[in-house]
Amino acid sequence: MISTTSTAPATAPVIRTQGLTKQFTSRKQTVDAVRGLDLRVDEGELVALLGPNGAGKSTTLRMLTTLLPPTAGTAQVAGFDITRQRSAVRARIGYIGQGNGAGQSQRGRDELLSQGRCYGMSRAATAARADELIASLDLTGVADRKVSTMSGGQRRRLDIALGLVHSPRLLFLDEPSTGLDPQNRVNLQEHVRALRARHGTTVVLTTHYLDEADALAERVIIIDHGQLIADDTPAGLKARHADSELVLAFDDAADAQRAADRLRQHVPDRPARIEPVPDPSGARRPPGAQVVLRAADAPRLLPRLLRDLEEAGLAPAAATAASPTLDDVFLSLTGRSLRDAGGAESADADAADANAKETPA
């Protein structure tokens, strides 16, 4: 008879958290930065933690990288406990923080050499690895210059090189592209993708750039007020949670009103708005009006609406259906737009997040 011992999954998760919680106390006020996070990340995944400033993304990352002890809950990273086996965790992860990893008074190459020694790599192996990274991150001309003389983009690339010196199997990046110009952001995304493709590295990054999470991650975890509110592929999130916008422009404002009334049959729960047609030049208001409504799966709805309107003699002059974005997902889930969600209500957690950097454990 076959024994009934439970079969373990083929690969153990690279990250596993149970009820991971972090509270900060500031001026006798307790801020819940992360509340009971349960998370599992498997080998080779590329995961983005997305959320507004102060949502708890960085605090989560700081706990997983042993920089902050959790208030409650547990987490295993690369098979080791983040509070009891910190040095074993540290030896197995790479971390690229929000700041500049290289000392300002140091030379770029010297920092790479030090970094390898921190992980116990031999001098020769570190030197070879430094050469490799300097070449692949396009730092050849500046690696032997003082860090303080490098440009922002060069420093950020050096940060990435520092995080990769010991070829970690698991890499954490905290807001990697903040402060980078568009070209360097694309450049960084290419490096992260290449890392995945070539070495199968597991990557966990935080970002508040929607397009970055969308373009880069295979899995997006949306965090708000310290809690996980959604966890899926970008496409899955959009399919499940996002409404997007439909705009139908009419040359005649009366037609727009009639069309809006007619559309109510198709999308009864979503009232359509009637707006003047925007004029980019601002010189004169164009005639007519446009009908704007939000609907699930707007691009698939559009042809049906057009046919119907045409039958009724109300063919619009122009029609657009936006593809849903992750911002639409966030809006659907929280009622707020991610672009302005980092406002006053999360300022406290934000401050705690920022100060946490220097908080003695």
Next chain:
Amino acid sequence: MTTATITETGGPTDVAREADADAPTGRTTLLTDTVTVFVRELRPMLRDPFSVIFSMIQPLFFLALFAPLLPKADDGGSALQWFVPGIVVMSCLFGTSMTGSNLLFEIQTGSHERMLVTPLRRPALLLGRALKEIAPTFVQALIIVVICVPFSFDLHVGGVLVGLLILSLLCVGLGALSYALALASAQQTWLFWAVQQTLLFPLLLLAGVLLPLDDAPGWLKALSAANPLSYVVDAERRLFAGEVLAADTLWGLLAAGAVAALGLVVGTRAMSRAS
């Protein structure tokens, strides 16, 4: 100015450092970790030796603008013979007390955080830094001595070497204390400079670096006796005069050793707590 003090609630602590025999990249020890940090700290100085001069500008001013005002010694010898050992200690005090600001800057820019995520042992982050303080202190002492030799300053090499040994203990201790202060000031930079500037001159004056305290009132002598730097300065004066086998040498060694022990205990504890 109000500053938010943020304390963490709860949080278990790293009870013991587990052996990590199968670390993926290589074995390290406290010694190799300390060497790693030491070499990293030393590199900017080797790359840019002139940086050593900047932290000793003030002692050099005292040497150039204050020493000429001193009366000749009782035995008719040069006042430099008395003054130079004190200036060497002063240069050590100025340089090492400021060194925490480098760590403070690294805490703010992110490079300290980067090192905290590596498997470096926390005490090594302090030990390597504190030990590095020996290098600029020695270079500065050498510069001062070389400058003074042409001006009727008698050089006693044996004494100076023993003097440097005592000085190295002192600068490791003072450097470690400066780093501990930096860690305590991580969230309010002004605190570091407030404490450093407040302590600097009392320590200097009470050690009798600029003027002898022989004729000082009792309370001043008592304060001076409580200042470990006083014993180091006395020892350095004997040693720079070539008197190695003196009771003052032993007292200086003990005082510098005490500062080193205190600094390393306070500093390594602060560094372990801060991460």
